[in-house]
Amino acid sequence: MNRIHTAKIVVIGAGFAGIAAAATLFEAGFQHVQVLEAMGRVGGRVYTMRPFGSDIIELGANWIHGQEGNPLFELGKEHGLLSEGHSASTKMCLPGSITPCDYFFKEDGRLLQAEDVEQVCALFSRLTTRAFDSELEDRHCCLSLGDYLDNAFAESPLAATEDGLKVFEWCKRCECTDEASSSLYEVSASQISHYEALEGGFFNSLGPGGYQAFIDVLLRKLPAGVIMTNTPVAHIEWALDESGKRSTHPVQIVCEHGQSFEADHVIVTVSLGVLKQRAALMFRPPLPNSKMAAIDKLEIGTVDKIYLCFPERFWPEDCAGIQLVWDNGPEDAAVYTSELEGEAWKETWFKKICGFDTVARHPNVLCGWITGREALHMETLEDVEVGDVCMRLLRSFTGWPVPEVSQVLISRWGRDPYVRGSYTFVPQGVLAEEHGALVAPLPPEPSSDDRKPLQVLFAGEATHVNFYTTTHGAYLTGIREAQRLINLYT
Structure with a gap:
């Protein structure tokens, strides 16, 4: 049987990074992909509302940052999601x-x-x-x-x-x-x-569907039931070797409400703010010092x-x-x-x-x-x-x-327990290369021991050294981690 058909993957977070990762995996033939979202809605830091009538208000992401070479701008043009606008x-x-x-x-x-x-x-x-x-x-x-x-x-x-x-x-x-x-x-x-x-500058004339229309295009690529909302993750157990109790699927994701999921790989797309608050206790065993240092050094602002x-x-x-x-x-x-x-x-x-x-x-x-x-x-x-x-x-x-x-x-992005900030910046005295340490998969491929490689992968705007802070940066990192798994299995 094709290994892609049996591989089990869990994606944590249903923002641009998580949805892009899941959509890319399904398009490549993976059949067992589950997305866990802590909030009661999808979109993450994209939050399109209609509080003042029938027209949209963006409580979260507002712009497409640049046009030339921007996959979201191209997606918007392809699906008619843009209004005639300007930078x-x-x-x-x-x-x-x-x-x-x-x-x-x-x-x-x-x-x-x-x-x-x-x-x-x-x-x-x-x-x-x-x-x-x-x-x-x-x-x-x-x-x-x-x-x-x-x-x-x-x-x-x-x-x-x-x-x-x-x-x-x-x-x-x-x-x-x-x-x-x-x-x-x-x-x-x-x-x-x-x-x-x-x-191309900041393109600030999205169509009448706003940023949610972009999310909806990606959601149409996912089978029904793939995304579970209101499912916050408590901790992730990883790095089990071939003698462990879960040798077939070496990763276990335990949720706050008691559900648990076994997987071969988990793609973590939570914000840097959530990692800062919870990374020390979220991963078992703890993350390597280099990754914890990157989480500590980089900053997310509100x-x-x-x-x-x-x-x-x-x-x-x-x-x-x-x-x-x-x-x-x-x-x-x-x-x-x-x-x-x-x-x-x-x-x-x-x-x-x-x-x-x-x-x-x-x-x-x-x-x-x-x-x-x-x-x-x-x-x-x-x-x-x-x-x-x-x-x-x-x-x-x-x-x-x-x-x-x-x-x-x-908006109250700083107090949101599942976001804890808006987007990332590099503080004084810190090197931007810390983004690279943040994105490094665990264990790396090829694995240096008997453990299955790429058990824990990281995506989200904070993990892109050139496009951090942006929606297209988040989107591209989801595709990047999905492609990392596609390369492993093909």
């Missing part, structure tokens, strides 16, 4: 402009001149591009991303202006959202060059969204976003350093909100973004309290007659 870009304007663009307000209510904002944002983009393109000067290579940007910006005439400095701090807050960090002083300036940005649904639109038609430029923001180096030891930042958590963007297909909805420790603190607050704070910000910065918000929807 995300920041546009600044003054009232009366025809093209929708962002309004930048200072804390005193003054609207900043578009050309002044554009100059700072353009410089910030050039400086970050140098880091991503490995073009840093030697003196900057050992610095954090925040320190590098501060040093480089200080050499520009724009740093001599008060407004230039404040817009620069706004840019750093926005970059924290991209990096999922509490501060850019936590992020390595040199190691972000390992991240590969695909050409990025949350705050959706505000108003009874009517109060912003101008040409306004694509209301951006908040603080006098003394949380990304100021001195402020960040002085608050490291205390908790004063909790009183001003809202200063980490970059602004409020308009939302496609929702003419009366705004979306605020918040990241890092401030996001985690925000998650402890009630929706109504967060909504009240956001209304006060909008009123005080713009001076516009902002109505009472009718609905508030908040």
Whole structure:
């Protein structure tokens, strides 16, 4: 009998990585594949909802990161899952402009001149591009991303202006959202060059089915009953040799509700946040020191969204976003350093909100973004309290007659017990090669002893050294681990 037909594989997690792995295995002829999902839904960090009517809201993944060479962009084109869209870009304007663009307000209510904002944002983009393109000067290579940007910006005439400095701090807050960090002083300036940005920018015009439509395409490739939701895994027993009690299927997955599954291989696609919290007790025997070190060194940050649904639109038609430029923001180096030891930042958590963007297909909805420790603190607050704070910000910065918000929807990825964060970043002092240690299968192939190889495999965005943080990175890692097993059996 064909070995593929008898091999038993369990996939833990039904996000992009897990579903892609299962679909690839079935397409290759594997017949005994089971997907265990702790949540009551599939999708993982993809979470498409319809809380404000028939049109979708993305509580999780929002963009396709790049177009050229992106398998999810190609999947979207093939199945008609994309709307006519554009790459995300920041546009600044003054009232009366025809093209929708962002309004930048200072804390005193003054609207900043578009050309002044554009100059700072353009410089910030050039400086970050140098880091991503490995073009840093030697003196900057050992610095954090925040320190590098501060040093480089200080050499520009724009740093001599008060407004230039404040817009620069706004840019750093926005970059924290991209990096999922509490501060850019936590992020390595040199190691972000390992991240590969695909050409085409952020494609932010998904079709009316949102990201869930992509998940649905993959789900159609799976037989009925393959995915078991509400099935959190307690621990994984692996590395049994040929004399063990389960010599035929040397891996046992034990779930919190008592179910157990025997397998030849298990593909673990849980988030880095879950691994950080549970890896020490989840695997029996424990994971090798190199893998535990990688889990410890790499970081996962929290990025949350705050959706505000108003009874009517109060912003101008040409306004694509209301951006908040603080006098003394949380990304100021001195402020960040002085608050490291205390908790004063909790009183001003809202200063980490970059602004409020308009939302496609929702003419009366705004979306605020918040990241890092401030996001985690925000998650402890009630929706109504967060909504009240956001209304006060909008009123005080713009001076516009902002109505009472009718609905508030908040993501809480940091507190979700089955996620514990949004996506991965490489902290200062850590090498991006740790992604490689995280992905190494156990035992490796060929096995150095009598144990069956590839008993435990790892996938998910945190395991991709070039595409971490992205949906296509997660998707590709699921295919990668499935192909590793396909190669073993063929």
